[in-house]
Amino acid sequence: MKTKRNKKRVAIVGTAGIPARYGGFETLAHHLVEELNDTYDFKVYASTKMYKKEERVKTFNKARVYYLPFSANGASSVVYDFISMIHAIFCSDIILILGVSGGLFVPFLRFFTNKKIVVNIDGMEWRRTKWSKKARAFLKFSERVAVRFSHADITDNHAIKRYTSQYYKTCSHYIAYGADHCLKVNLEPEDYKKYPFSRAPYAFKVARIEPENNVEMILKAFSNIPRKNLVVVGNWENSEYGKNLKSSYSGYKNIFLLDPIYNQVALDKLRSNCHVYIHGHSAGGTNPSLVEAMYLGLPVLAFDVSFNRFTTHNEAIYFSNAKELEKCIIIFSYYDMLRTSYNLKKIAKNFYTWDYIAAQYKSLFESFAFGYRRQKINSSFEGVDKRKLAQKGYAHLASSKSFYE
Numbered sequence: 001m002k003t004k005r006n007k008k009r010v011a012i013v014g015t016a017g018i019p020a021r022y023g024g025f026e027t028l029a030h031h032l033v034e035e036l037n038d039t040y041d042f043k044v045y046a047s048t049k050m051y052k053k054e055e056r057v058k059t060f061n062k063a064r065v066y067y068l069p070f071s072a073n074g075a076s077s078v079v080y081d082f083i084s085m086i087h088a089i090f091c092s093d094i095i096l097i098l099g100v101s102g103g104l105f106v107p108f109l110r111f112f113t114n115k116k117i118v119v120n121i122d123g124m125e126w127r128r129t130k131w132s133k134k135a136r137a138f139l140k141f142s143e144r145v146a147v148r149f150s151h152a153d154i155t156d157n158h159a160i161k162r163y164t165s166q167y168y169k170t171c172s173h174y175i176a177y178g179a180d181h182c183l184k185v186n187l188e189p190e191d192y193k194k195y196p197f198s199r200a201p202y203a204f205k206v207a208r209i210e211p212e213n214n215v216e217m218i219l220k221a222f223s224n225i226p227r228k229n230l231v232v233v234g235n236w237e238n239s240e241y242g243k244n245l246k247s248s249y250s251g252y253k254n255i256f257l258l259d260p261i262y263n264q265v266a267l268d269k270l271r272s273n274c275h276v277y278i279h280g281h282s283a284g285g286t287n288p289s290l291v292e293a294m295y296l297g298l299p300v301l302a303f304d305v306s307f308n309r310f311t312t313h314n315e316a317i318y319f320s321n322a323k324e325l326e327k328c329i330i331i332f333s334y335y336d337m338l339r340t341s342y343n344l345k346k347i348a349k350n351f352y353t354w355d356y357i358a359a360q361y362k363s364l365f366e367s368f369a370f371g372y373r374r375q376k377i378n379s380s381f382e383g384v385d386k387r388k389l390a391q392k393g394y395a396h397l398a399s400s401k402s403f404y405e
Contacts, residue, residue: 007041010365011088014081014098016072017046018060021262024177024288025098025122028357031178035358037062040365043091045084047072075135077101089113094365096120100139103146110149116368119146120154120175121164122285144168152364152374157285159306171375173364176286176311178354179295185269195231195270197256202229203301203329204274206267206289207281209234209242214280214303219249221325228329230278231256231270272296276337278325279308279316286311295348299337301328315343 012029020030033042042063048056049071056067066087070080081102088095089109094116097106109117121143147153147168155161155172164172192198203222207213215232222230236242236257249255261267271277277293279302290311293300302308304318317332317340319325364372 007039008094008365009043009092010040010094010096011043011045011084011092012096012098013045013084013088014072014077014102015044015046016050017067018044018063018065019057021050025120027181027288028098028120028177031181031354032358032361033061033063035354036362039362043088045080045087047080078104081105085109089115094118094368096361097146097150098122100143100146103142103144106146106149116152117150118152118154118364119150120156121147121160121172122156147172151368152372154364155285157307158310160285165377169377171377173360175357175360175364176352177288177291178357179288179291179348179352180354181264182268182272182292182296183265184272184296185265187269187273191269195256197229197231198270198273200229201275202231202256203276203278204231204233204271204298205278205280206233206261206271209236209239209245211241212281212283214282216245217322218278218280218325219245219255221322221329222255223249223252224322225326225329226252226254229254229256231258231274233258233261233267233270235260268296272298274298276301276329279303281308283307291348291352294344295352297341297345299341300344301325312344313347315347316340 012032015025015029016023018026018030018033020026029044033044036042044060044063044065046056046065046067048067048069051067057065059065068080068083070076070083072080078101081097082105085095085097085102085105089112092115095109095118097103097117097119099122100119103119106117106119109115147164147170153164153170153172154175155164156174156176158174161172161174164170187198205218207215209215215234218230219232222228234242236246236259246257250257261270271293277298277300279287279290279293279300281287281290282303282305285307287307290300290302290308294312300312300316302312302316302318304320308316309318317328317336319328
């Protein structure tokens, strides 16, 4: 075991903090610290907006936690990330930046320090419709700068890796998320009283209530099949979109709309006892809620986009609209669902465990000691006349847009 004095120091920037409360990056930081605290001296930045004064810990699993009086989300995240980065220069050897809201400052870090900078770009945040046009333009520019000036960049999905290779000509490191922190939890008698719907089979979904998560599509589908129950856990009160959906669909007897559940055990009670998991995300990369459902051995109905197909290795059941989802719910048999859940559980146990994910991060961190330099990708079709491509039968490669856009 390494002593603190001879450990490499790793700063984690861009999360709301640890211990994890909610969100993929927070869970990632939580488990990296848990898995690698004997190898690295971790520094993690946290927001006072997420943790009450009595909840703030100075250390967590040997990691030093620093609190900043800014929100880690929204416009203030730019300031939050910038101050975290400046502090990290003086107390770390490697700076792991989760997300790209502070990507604009990466060139300055490179100019003023020789610390190694690793950026996990998340799932193309600029594509989310919740942002204004100006915010989306800023996030896309910040993403470009972060990838261009970091020493290494990480993508959590093969579709995102393909995107960065095409648009930024970089060979990103594909590292997903773990899910083995989720556990099968049996319902107790008091749970049946608290959640009467749990006495009958039900479909389940947990997500931020945002348009790109296709919550409205899923609610619409179940409003047309009143004999099938649906439970959705989400932050309904955080936006007009969420409030309107809750108002429109809370009157259906088969639809149960619950407020956010931050307690892992309480969430797993409802999730692990559902009949089928509905995953409607159409943006992002490897969504944590999806790999968690896979690890729990749930049959998954997923929105048909490349991100979800890559994550599930094409073993889920897919839908593209409300009618298709209705059809999936009605037609697919118990044996179809059983086969799907078995295959997804096997994939999750092989690829989405925290020891496996942490080992990949460790490998990347250690590579800097051996002179690692990021490789650039040169397209073999770069500079080729598009008309000649078409004549040779390669017209589909002449387009600058990826298949999943």
